[in-house]
Amino acid sequence: xxxxxxxxxxxxxxxRQPGFAEQSLRQCFYLLGRSLDRYKHFKKFRAPDILVAAExxxxxxxxxxxxxxxxxxxx
Numbered sequence: 001x002x003x004x005x006x007x008x009x010x011x012x013x014x015x016r017q018p019g020f021a022e023q024s025l026r027q028c029f030y031l032l033g034r035s036l037d038r039y040k041h042f043k044k045f046r047a048p049d050i051l052v053a054a055e056x057x058x059x060x061x062x063x064x065x066x067x068x069x070x071x072x073x074x075x
Contacts, residue, residue, distance in 0.1 A: 025069065032062045 039055045041047075 025066070028062055028066055028069075032059065032066070035059045035062065 035055055035058045039052070039059065042052050042055060
């Protein structure tokens with residue numbers, strides 16, 4: 001009986017609330033836009049390479065999160 005209860009709660013923990021995916025998606029797109037603006041600003045004013053590289057890492061992480069979220073939602 002305990003095993004059946006675990007299985008029921010385990011499927012619910014994938015997304016904690018119905019709007020979680022939508023909220024994460026909006027936030028990620030907003031942060032991605034901000035990162036792209038910062039990256040353009042850094043390139044325009046010839047910022048140190050370490051700042052440009054750090055911003056590239058943030059952009060890649062956000063794109064990877066969006067890709068993984070899309071894969072999760074299509075299941």
